[in-house]
Amino acid sequence: MRKINKAHALASFCDFSHQNPGADWNIDFSRPGARGHPIYIDTRTTILIGEQDCICGYSEIPIEDERDCHIDHFRKRSMFPQDTFNWNNLIAACNHEAFGAKYKDNKSGIRQLDYANIFDPVVDAVQNYFYYNERGEIEPHPKLSDLVLRAKVQKTIEVFNLQDKSLVNRRKTIIEQIKSYTDLTQAEIFNALISAGFVSLIEQYTS
Template sequence: MRKIDKQASLKCFDGFKEKNPSANWSDFSAKNSSGYSAYQETKLFILTEEQECLCGYTELVIDDERNCHLDHYRQKAGHMFPEQTFYWDNLVAACNDEDFGAKFKDNKSGIKKSDYAEFFNPVMDAVQDYFYYNEIGEIEPHPTLSDPVLQAKVQKTIEVFNLQDKSLVNRRKTVIDQIRAYADLTKEETVEALKFGGFISLVQQYTNV
């Protein structure tokens, strides 16, 4: 996970909100809804322009926008944060996998409203400064992180998004092996060679770029 640098909201997104002040999310995102074209444009912009085609939580490559959705970092459902349903900075493009990432957060993690203070928000926090990827692809608190509160926040973030899922660990290990195989390349050449493979924060850690 790494920080997402949000940009200004799109005119189509703002226009839908202004014209439909009582709308719910399905009025915007459902295929037969009046807002669907604006939803598609919004999703594509967030994915490509703000997140460089990477899942906002796992850093997996999303090369087909049909394989992702717009997640509400702060859940809109139930008694969570319905007031943030159309808050631009609460929207993160996320992969559709059930075992980790956004859907794990919402469906399996069991988080409560009060838990949000205990884990990182990639829109607000420079998450890459707190995470460390060990040699087998697992995520740990960064070795320089001595604050026990921040260490606990790292662990809670890993737990909420299930970032230690075996498939994610294995894929990160594959990238680490590729970096080692490129030992004869410069750091910049290695980064260039791996720029379409995802896990940018991991690549940056191992190449010091």
């Protein structure tokens, strides 16, 4: 997970939310055939490509096909309905059930109060708090001495299941690739692997 620098909301998105107060996200906006669905597609494209460089906002896996992701509400709509059309609450996330947005929403058991104890990638420079060891596991950064922040790292990992075995294996593979490029400069290694996602990990091992 890393900091997401949000851009200005699309004018069409703002117009829809203002002209349709009380609109249902699923029925009126994201569902194919809904009156707002074309705007939903443009919104997803803008967030995924323009703001997140085609990586999942939580797991950092690469997303090459927009159909493999959805717009997630960082703060769940059921708990924070007022943020349903809040642009800064919208993150493009992969569709995997075992980790990321869907794990957060369906399996983590997150409660409204838990949001104070996890990092928000729109607000927080998350990459400064996380560390990727050589086994591909994610953990609090070794230089992070604040116990509250360390606990926040662990809770974030738990809520999004960022220690999922498939994620760990993918990260480990990239680390091994980085180590194998003995004849390349750090900048060359970064450029060679940037399309593999996991940008925070690559930055850590090439800086």
